[in-house]
């Protein structure tokens with residue numbers, strides 16, 4: 001910007017300003033400028049950004065939940081099988097891949113619609129889908145611990161691996177669906 005060129009807010013043409021929206025480059029006054037992590041944006045750009053971000057429709061939540069739950073039920077069944085071999089260490093390899101695959105399928109099912117609650121719904125679906133397998137292995141194991149003491153702890157291993165699976169697969173799926181890291 002040179003001295004000879006004074007900028008005026010495009011919303012308030014009588015207000016001189018030195019700020020520009022960092023997306024559309026139009027001058028905006030301090031009152032209109034909205035501070036974002038990447039710099040100042042004008043209200044119009046913020047609005048259009050939100051529209052792009054939130055494209056989910058109501059049945060997306062249903063299909064995302066069911067798809068994630070079914071995928072996770074299959075994956076947790078696989079985890080259950082794998083957990084009986086090599087101390088279950090293969091789960092560490094399996095879980096992130098399974099999460100990415102589930103995330104990919106969910107992404108197709110929701111037609112690349114986007115919204116943060118939708119991503120979280122898919123995550124909740126994955127937890128819900130893994131619950132039957134988790135309960136199946138943890139209930140007898142817990143009873144074993146209560147009645148048999150230490151011997152029962154070995155029985156807890158598959159249950160622990162199911163939890164490990166969830167902690168690895170859900171963030172992997174979330175990243176896949178949203179293109180963001182969990183919490184980002």
Ligand SMILES: [Zn+2]
Pocket residue numbers: 021022023024025026041042043044045046
């Ligand atoms: Zn703008």
Ligand SMILES: [Zn+2]
Pocket residue numbers: 009010011012015028029030031032
């Ligand atoms: Zn203004």
